[in-house]
Amino acid sequence: MLSRQLKTLAFCFLAVMAFTSPRLLAQDDGFDFNSLIIDAELYIWNRISDALDLFRGGLAGGPALGAELALTEYAQLGAYASYEKGVAFPHFIFPFWLVDYYEKKEPFLEFHEGQYATASFGPWRKESFDDYSSNIDRHFPRHKWDVRIQLHAFILSAYATFRPTEFVDFLAGFVGWDPSGDDQRLDYVATRYPADQFGRGLCNILFGAFEIPVNIIRVTASEGDLPGLSKGLGLGLWRFVCREVVGVVELVTFPFGWQPIIQPEYIFPLNQNMSWRTQRPSFHKQY
Structure with missing residues (x-):
């Protein structure tokens, strides 16, 4: 069973190479390996998305x-x-x-x-x-x-x-045809960082619980014991839930290479004075 799955993934990767390499070479005189990898990730994502659309x-x-x-x-x-x-x-x-x-x-x-x-x-x-x-x-x-x-x-x-029409779209997608016109495309204007998003999402899931003690200690140090146990605990629980939810979203959508949804990106940032906030994800733009 595992061998069959590995063969399927290898076939998908080779198919992506065949369909994307000419476009990438035409786009630039040089060979853009990063764009090729992202295009491969988007190809796999589009097949998953087509399956979900059923x-x-x-x-x-x-x-x-x-x-x-x-x-x-x-x-x-x-x-x-x-x-x-x-x-x-x-x-x-x-x-x-x-x-x-x-x-x-x-x-x-x-x-x-x-x-x-x-x-x-x-x-x-x-x-x-x-x-x-x-x-x-x-x-x-x-x-x-x-x-x-x-x-x-x-x-x-x-x-x-x-939706049977989406089933046709799902099958056609394996050979690069998109009858429904709903596949995500590689934007050559946007510089994506899927590895950063993958690591960030994984860290948020694994270490999000540290938001609770971190906020209790921080509020206690600045406002006192009682605010630390009440306000600090409340902030910690809220930020813990936010990091867990955002971590899942970032992990399952990592091929898109979004900017961080939560700032600071990690629970223990180098800049300790950075304000904590959530924001709409967007691409790192390169003009």
Whole structure:
């Protein structure tokens, strides 16, 4: 089993070399090995991202009752009525939601709200309003070829779907074709530091707990024992949670080489006077 996985990874790397080398050589007279490595990392990331895109889900709250099952738009069965407010998310792995938001500056959640009722059988559907545009923001997303299930039980509604079109995109991605146009591309203007981000994320996960004693000691030294045990403990717990969450995000998205989300980057910085803050990640730009 392990041998098969190693062969698969080797095949992916060779495929990346074949597809990216001509572009890199055309981009610059010299051979940019760093860009090649980052392109390889993005290739692997894009395959993971395409796999995640196969499934999506959603939750909603509000009075609702009914259910619906759809095997594409041409084979549907169900009926439900709802007056809900809900959200559909791109897939089921939370940290990866941030990638599109930070890379493409696009919203990754789809919201809906309002009163809606529908009944469906086969390709036929009857909705509470004849005007399609008045319905579109009142229910979970529906696409022509989706395999979808929805359950509406009193005050909670749930939605899950499998997208065959994304399965085609997933398979095509292995040979460098992107039918959905959603692959991340190497930006030659941006200088990325994926190794820095990987190490930073790992350190945040492993040593984030040290924020608790560090902040207790720091606040005690500057403000006294009681603030140290109260304010220092509170700050330490908050910063510990922040470092753990950010560490996971940075670790799983390390190919993008973002700037630090938390300053200082590490718990024990050389500059002890640096103020602690969180910021939106962005690329190290090179103009």
